Amino acid sequence: MKLIIRDDAESASEYVAQYMIKRINDFAPTPERPFVLGLPTGSSPEKIYKYLVEAYKNDNISFANVVTFNMDEYVDLAEDHPESYHSFMYKHFFAHVDVKPENVHLLNGNAPDLLVECAEYERKIREAGGIELFLGGIGPDGHIAFNEPGSSLRSRTRVAILAEDTIRANSRFFDNDISQVPKQALSVGVGTVMDAREVVLIVTGHNKAVALQKVVEGSVSQMWTASCLQMHENAIIACDDAATDEMLVKNARYFKSIERVEVEQIERKGRATVAATSEDSRSYQWRGALKKLQVDTDGANKKTHKAENGELTPDSMHGRLMDSAIGMDDIEKMEDGMKLTNMGSRVNTIEV
Numbered sequence: 001m002k003l004i005i006r007d008d009a010e011s012a013s014e015y016v017a018q019y020m021i022k023r024i025n026d027f028a029p030t031p032e033r034p035f036v037l038g039l040p041t042g043s044s045p046e047k048i049y050k051y052l053v054e055a056y057k058n059d060n061i062s063f064a065n066v067v068t069f070n071m072d073e074y075v076d077l078a079e080d081h082p083e084s085y086h087s088f089m090y091k092h093f094f095a096h097v098d099v100k101p102e103n104v105h106l107l108n109g110n111a112p113d114l115l116v117e118c119a120e121y122e123r124k125i126r127e128a129g130g131i132e133l134f135l136g137g138i139g140p141d142g143h144i145a146f147n148e149p150g151s152s153l154r155s156r157t158r159v160a161i162l163a164e165d166t167i168r169a170n171s172r173f174f175d176n177d178i179s180q181v182p183k184q185a186l187s188v189g190v191g192t193v194m195d196a197r198e199v200v201l202i203v204t205g206h207n208k209a210v211a212l213q214k215v216v217e218g219s220v221s222q223m224w225t226a227s228c229l230q231m232h233e234n235a236i237i238a239c240d241d242a243a244t245d246e247m248l249v250k251n252a253r254y255f256k257s258i259e260r261v262e263v264e265q266i267e268r269k270g271r272a273t274v275a276a277t278s279e280d281s282r283s284y285q286w287r288g289a290l291k292k293l294q295v296d297t298d299g300a301n302k303k304t305h306k307a308e309n310g311e312l313t314p315d316s317m318h319g320r321l322m323d324s325a326i327g328m329d330d331i332e333k334m335e336d337g338m339k340l341t342n343m344g345s346r347v348n349t350i351e352v
């Protein structure tokens with residue numbers, strides 16, 4: 001997985017929003033071939049929705065050919081309750097963009113038969129061709145969607161019982177009264193998320209620091225269900241500095257340096273292209289290179305280049321350096337811990 005670290009929640013959210021915009025635009029969805037997007041709720045993605053709405057209003061993106069599937073919804077909470085995930089999604093996103101109502105899917109926590117509702121949801125995802133990109137957040141206990149500690153890492157959409165920690169955390173939306181927080185929810189499973197062709201998580205704030213440490217540096221575990229992403233071929237976690245508070249400093253620096261090396265390669269490719277093109281096309285090429293500098297979606301698009309995909313395996317890290325045409329000069333300039341010869345100790349500290 002890739003870990004993208006930004007100074008604050010604002011810039012981490014902007015990164016994710018730009019990444020999504022580029023992915024959707026590059027995909028060029030049509031009614032026959034829509035982009036299938038998985039979506040979360042929670043305070044963490046709010047800023048992302050704000051950027052996406054802004055981008056739509058500035059004509060930088062359209063959601064007309066985007067099909068959405070939300071991760072979860074409370075059981076037995078009226079759809080029009082201000083804290084239902086239906087209300088959240090309309091308030092923060094759907095009401096402000098051109099997504100077609102018939103393309104929006106949210107689980108119905110008031111369905112007469114919840115098991116049928118869950119099975120149907122899985123069927124609809126399959127029928128839509130599977131999820132192209134699943135955006136998510138995590139809870140302080142490391143849950144993804146409502147897959148609380150102990151959820152099977154192969155779980156599918158089902159009725160989930162909320163953990164005490166989650167009920168307490170979510171009581172802030174219910175007048176800080178835990179008795180008002182629903183105790184059950186319908187949630188896509190860990191397996192449902194893992195089936196997405198790409199997963200992007202936003203993790204911000206010091207209160208997520210323990211969870212992020214477990215998810216990134218710990219073992220894959222049902223007790224921190226978002227750690228399943230270590231097994232995903234195309235996963236990105238975008239976080240702010242505060243969320244890395246419990247990680248080893250050297251690991252956070254390592255992830256930052258991966259991004260730096262990738263950005264340098266893109267810059268270098270951009271310079272080479274500019275040198276080889278005419279004056280007229282010069283500014284166009286630079287715009288392209290600069291755009292890529294901010295958000296590089298190549299990892300997601302080039303599925304065959306696994307070594308560039310941010311996977312944390314010693315092999316891929318070796319591949320990353322060797323494949324990237326980095327000259328000896330560049331390696332000399334790297335911080336000591338980043339040199340290929342010094343990678344071993346760093347790699348060993350990460351359980352994979």
Ligand SMILES: N[C@@H]1[C@@H](O)[C@H](O)[C@@H](COP(=O)(O)O)O[C@@H]1O
Binds near residue numbers: 042
């Ligand atoms: N089911 C949702 C999760 O999908 C979300 O990731 C989590 C974190 O929310 P927040 O971003 O508000 O911390 O909250 C809820 O439990």
